[in-house]
Amino acid sequence: MTTTAQIPENAEAICPILVGQQIPEVNLLNLNNQSVELMDLVKEKPTVLVVYRGGWCPFCSTHLAALNEVEKDIQLLGYQLIAISPDEVVDLISPDTDEQVSYRLFSDPQSQFIKQIGVAFKTPETLSGYIASKNPQGRISEVMPVPTLLVINTQGEVEFTYINPNYKQRISGALLLAVLNSLKK
Template identity: 85%
Template sequence: MKQRFLFVFLIGSIMTTTAQVPENAEDICPILVGQQIPKVSLLDLNNQSVDLIELVKEKSTVLVIYRGGWCPFCSSHLGALNNMEKDIQQLGYQLIAISPDEVVDLINPEAGEQVSYRLFSDPQAQFIKSIGVAFKTPAGLSGYIASKKPKGSVSEIMPVPTLLVINTQGEVEFTYINPNYKQRISGDMLLAVLKSLK
């Protein structure tokens, strides 16, 4: 009886976890200002595990979540952020970016973009799910993604593009989360936000 109960409980837990990932980007329930980011491990470009909590303890952080190296809008946004990284650093922040892509796919070599800040892979999309910005990858997009990242796999879920400002205690101080993936926060707005938080 106990074994049966445990089995049913586990199945129920799995179903609940799956159900928590919405079908559409408009239906996400994201992390709020004042909440703490979860304790998760990420992978850096050398496939080394990095504790996100320890990472943000180093310095207040501008954390960007992007769909992947396959996304031209994300590549453009990453490039724009790279151009203003020094301004961000002068205000006392570090800049990092996270994608559910495998490490090999974090940057699209065809796009030719290079960034000086740190990029991380979110294995099994643990982080994006835990902060509520994950939704199911549209079936019609899977083929396009696969064509742009032949060395990696296509995840069943993807993130709504997100920007968080996080203090060294791991508390979220600002969020920009837009289900319209073509719309990203402007550089001027980001710098204004960072100045207002100091």
């Protein structure tokens, strides 16, 4: 697994978790600022886990809203949808977002999960000012994740990954549903 000393400078240099690998055991913070063990969540039912850059990111907000539109279909296929960001709990969703998501959001405040699954890279200095303008009260994480979507079984094993260093490109709801249908067979 990736350690802090090995955090790449850019998104293209990450070394992400692979299909068949086990997710790490980490604690996250829920919207009530309470610690939750990720494996406890995953054991509940198969999971579509989204790792996003933060509530400050308009591409992330758009993607989270698009996933919200297919969440019921995801649930009908037997999966739960959860999302994780390195943002502080208060910054998980942008206040500019009109639509709130119905699935669970979690904070990875020390970026332990995103580092351990190999999708973290150093936050570009050129982006720090923008993040600070969107989250004036919050801290700016030293690392950020490449937007990631994992499908995980109840044993914590990765069954599918969609990881793209181009933060503007995200998996569509329709493609995700096709993947989930295929995994169910």
